[in-house]
Amino acid sequence: MAAEEHAPCTKPRPDKAKKRKKPKKDKWGQPLSAAAAEEDPSVEPEQEPPAVGAEESAAAAAAAAGAEESEAAAAAEGYEPGKVVASGMPYTTTEVDIRKLFEFYGPLRSVQLSRFPDSGNFRGLAFVCFESDEDAAKSIELDGFKIGNRYMRVERCRVTASSNKKRKAEFQTDPEKSVGCLSAYVGNLSWNVTEKDLRAFFKSSKIASMRFAIDKRTGGSRGFCHVDFEDDESLEKAVAMNQSELQGRPVKVAYSVSNRG
Structure with a gap:
């Protein structure tokens, strides 16, 4: 018995398949025929979605401009932008403790602990630098915050020739x-x-x-x-x-x- 010959199965390739057009809709969201869509002036053509991230980019640019203005204002007032000095803390306070306390107000750039030159032990004073000057200003709320049995003092870090001279004499040698x-x-x-x-x-x-x-x-x-x-x-x-x-x-x-x- 002769084997039956089968015609090869052919399927349309995906890349050659015709793309379906999206049906037009009326203002109530109901699909319309092509003819009705052309005659009905109330039909709104489908609009392209707005570019993704456009609003986010504008907001980021505005935030960056605001940060620059804040830093400029801090510098004009004689402060180091984004930097505060915290003093009066117990000697047992660690850098981790200080970071946890100040990170509540915003991301930190650095934390510098002042230590006694002879022993290397923490002397209860630290310089905290925020990524944002606005966050640094908010952290002043910690002024008077109680740590252990002591009340911490927090203030903006000033930049003056006299304060730099005093800091060098007091904290280094x-x-x-x-x-x-x-x-x-x-x-x-x-x-x-x-x-x-x-x-x-x-x-x-x-x-x-x-x-x-x-x-x-x-x-x-x-x-x-x-x-x-x-x-x-x-x-x-x-x-x-x-x-x-x-x-x-x-x-x-x-x-x-x-x-x-």
Whole structure:
């Protein structure tokens, strides 16, 4: 029996298949015939969808312009754009703790912890840099926030020649003793330290006078002072007490730097 010959099965190729035209619809969304669509003026031709991301791009451009204006305003006021300084934190505070606290206000660019030059331990002060100056301004709400048994202070980081000089003298290396110096810088003090407390702290030295740094905005202590001694021996005894503990904090004691230049 001869085998039956079968015609090869042919299917239309997808690339050669005719594309179907989308039916036109009336204003109520009902399909219309081609003839009806041409006659009915109420039929709206289908419009191309708007370009994807156009609105997002415009919003991003506006946000970038706003960020530039904010940074320019900060610089004009003498602040480092996007940067705040946080002080008064417990020495046990870690960089992770600080990041978690400030990331609530926006993404961070960096966190720089200030440390004692001799021990390398955290000294309760950190510089926090945000990616946005607007976020940095919002983080000032943390001023007065309680961490452990201490109240943190947060303020904008200023850029001035005098503050840079003071920061270099205070946080990097101890200044050398100048000729005729009888004064000492005493820093890293607890907010509630009084003159009586310091006189007891330097009981082996003869103190002539004492000047606390006062915050003009709050009227409270800024955490450091300058002490004038009656003689050189008293000054040397005081400087030798550098890093001694007062009310649970190691006190920074160094020769005062004269502002006269």
